[in-house]
Amino acid sequence: MRVSVIGCGHLGTPHAAAMAELGHEVLGVELNPDTCKILQTGRSVFYEKDLDELLDKHVSGGRLRFTTSLHEAADWADLHFIAVGTPLRSDGRGYDVGQVIGAVRALVPLLTRPATIIGKSTVTVGTAARLQEILDEHAGSPDVHLVWNPEFLREGHAIADTLRPDRIVVGLTAPEAEQAVRDAYAPILARGDAELIVTDPATAEVLKSAANAYLSTKISYINAMAEVCEITGADVATVAYGIGIDPRIGHAGMRPGIGYGGGCLPKDVAAFTHRVGELGATGAAGLLNAVEHINNARLDAARDLVEHAHGRPLDTATVAVLGASFKAGTSDVRNSPALHLAGLLHSSAASTVIHDPESVPAARRLHPEYTYADDLDTALRDADVVVLATDWPQFTQDPALPARAATRVRRQVLVDVRTAVDTDTWTDAGWTVHQLGRPVQRATV
Ligand SMILES: NC(=O)c1ccc[n+]([C@@H]2O[C@H](COP(=O)([O-])OP(=O)(O)OC[C@H]3O[C@@H](n4cnc5c(N)ncnc54)[C@H](O)[C@@H]3O)[C@@H](O)[C@H]2O)c1
Known part of the structure; x- marks a missing residue:
């Protein structure tokens, strides 16, 4: 398949390299010309295990190219992955989804052939519905579909997680689009070790936010227990080990420390907390506020x-x-x-x-x-x-x-x-x- 990946940052670059490794022809679209120039030489602008090797292999082999031109991608690809950033708004009240809206708004009028747009960025629930309206209004071809396919990769394991995900979640309204996703991930699905969950866009959006919020909750929980241990003289490492033996709890994500960080969990928890509060889910908002508070402390x-x-x-x-x-x-x-x-x-x-x-x-x-x-x-x-x-x-x-x-x-x-x-x-x-x-x-x- 001919695949474009729009936005080549921490998510998009490994995704583009992994798509090439799966056998697709890939065109990465990156707005930043300096970043794009480096990617064109088969190197990444950041360190991620195995990424440079894969970029080098597929750029020099000709299966992976990078461009700053959305036009080129629109004319060429059957599938367009959206992997642009969704930073926290400057007032902290949810995501700034401007890059996502901007990318889709720019792409859609350029599409004159059948295409599937696959959103991978992490967004506020309701964003896919907003994008669908843009599609309905501006698509040049009736065969342009939108699906929401949130990404669960762990930074530091981005290549391995993209090539061997534990799940592929797809939110869609047009059933025809499911086949495009199945084709994109065919080698992974053929192995049978990743579960494909086909649902509606809102469920896909909430599923991603809920997963990151749960992970953050687990980290803050054991850090709150570390605080209890500091006061009582108990040993949190033994506490974590002992409670993690219970398969309902598990050991993963239970290492006490200075908490979660990075480009995802802090903003995802903040944005989800704000959104669920706005929606009136006060219990969820209270729980997530406590998670953030513990993390910061x-x-x-x-x-x-x-x-x-x-x-x-x-x-x-x-x-x-x-x-x-x-x-x-x-x-x-x-x-x-x-x-x-x-x-x-x-x-x-x-x-x-x-x-x-x-x-x-x-x-x-x-x-x-x-x-x-x-x-x-x-x-x-x-x-x-x-x-x-x-x-x-x-x-x-x-x-x-x-x-x-x-x-x-x-x-x-x-x-x-x-x-x-x-x-x-x-x-x-x-x-x-x-x-x-x-x-x-x-x-x-
Ligand atoms: N970093 C991760 O491990 C990870 C994991 C899962 C999900 N996500 C989500 O993926 C999205 C991207 O995150 P990231 O960490 O890669 O962000 P990032 O800031 O590293 O990368 C975004 C890239 O998109 C480019 N861009 C912006 N608008 C563009 C456009 N119109 N056309 C082409 N390029 C454009 C930017 O120049 C930038 O290089 C976010 O929604 C994030 O929450 C990230």
């Missing part, structure tokens, strides 16, 4: 933990912050709790140096006022406290790191705000380890 708890671990006012501390991206596996620093925490430390510690294996350039662009180190050893030099803020395997899985880091720092104090390290490995190497909601683990040597 963890940053202050983490900052206080760093001060407590230092044992003196923070303005006497040199702090090394390991991690800036909002989670491991991506260079995305949008709404990153790691970078927010680094900001709090930057304004209260004597000195704060931030290191991340992939996201220093992006973090530097966003916060040029912070101090960064391009390598780990430089970041650790003379630190009084080391803060593990993003759970990169380089920081959490390298058994040699505790001993190596010990030779660089002034004091062996680790504050792991992701509950990610094996504490024995660090305490055996002479470190004292502090984690949110857990008793202090003291050095054993």
Whole structure:
């Protein structure tokens, strides 16, 4: 099939590469000419596991191209995926769906051949209905259909999740459009490991928001329990492990820490909270307000933990912050709790140096006022406290790191705000380890 992907950011770029991997001919449309130029060379403007390899393979093989011209896409493709951004409105009251409306409004009059528009961006419930009105009014051909196909990929696993999704949700009103979606995802559906859920557009929109809100609720729940453990002296890691054994609860998403971040969960929870409140679903709005409140409060708890671990006012501390991206596996620093925490430390510690294996350039662009180190050893030099803020395997899985880091720092104090390290490995190497909601683990040597 000939497929266009409109909007080549964190969702659209992996989607375009994955569609090419599935055997389609793909044209990515990206408005930003600088981004488009880089994509045309087979590279991404951000780090995502396996993405550059796949881009390079299919750009050089000729199956994947990029353009800034929507005209070219309209003339050429049978399917148009909409993957443009839906940032939070500046007043925080729901999404700004201007990019989605703008892209569809620009595309539809250009379509002179049968086509299916597949919306993947995360939107407020009711947006697909608004777009359908645009289609009804402006489509140049009667064979243009709209379906809503929300995306559930996890950043850091975008390629794997796009090629092997656990579900494909499709909201549609025109039954003819279902076949186009089946054709697009045919190799995945043929494997039989992804469930296809065909529903109406409103259900597809709510399903996506509800999934992200539930995930955020789970994260905030265990972080609220960490707060209870801090007060009572209990150990939240054991609590999380013990309750997660129950299959109705499960262990996934139950790691206490500085909460959720990134380009999706914070804005999706905020937008959904606002929308359900507007609709009069006061119970849901109250629950989601609490989820957001708990999430935001963890940053202050983490900052206080760093001060407590230092044992003196923070303005006497040199702090090394390991991690800036909002989670491991991506260079995305949008709404990153790691970078927010680094900001709090930057304004209260004597000195704060931030290191991340992939996201220093992006973090530097966003916060040029912070101090960064391009390598780990430089970041650790003379630190009084080391803060593990993003759970990169380089920081959490390298058994040699505790001993190596010990030779660089002034004091062996680790504050792991992701509950990610094996504490024995660090305490055996002479470190004292502090984690949110857990008793202090003291050095054993
Ligand atoms: N990031 C994720 O992992 C993820 C996962 C699931 C869903 N989503 C949703 O996908 C959507 C996109 O998110 P993102 O993180 O990729 O955003 P992003 O800001 O990284 O990318 C959006 C891109 O679209 C481009 N664009 C805007 N208008 C355009 C137009 N008319 N034509 C061509 N290009 C245009 C922008 O220049 C930008 O590069 C959002 O609704 C988001 O909530 C994202």
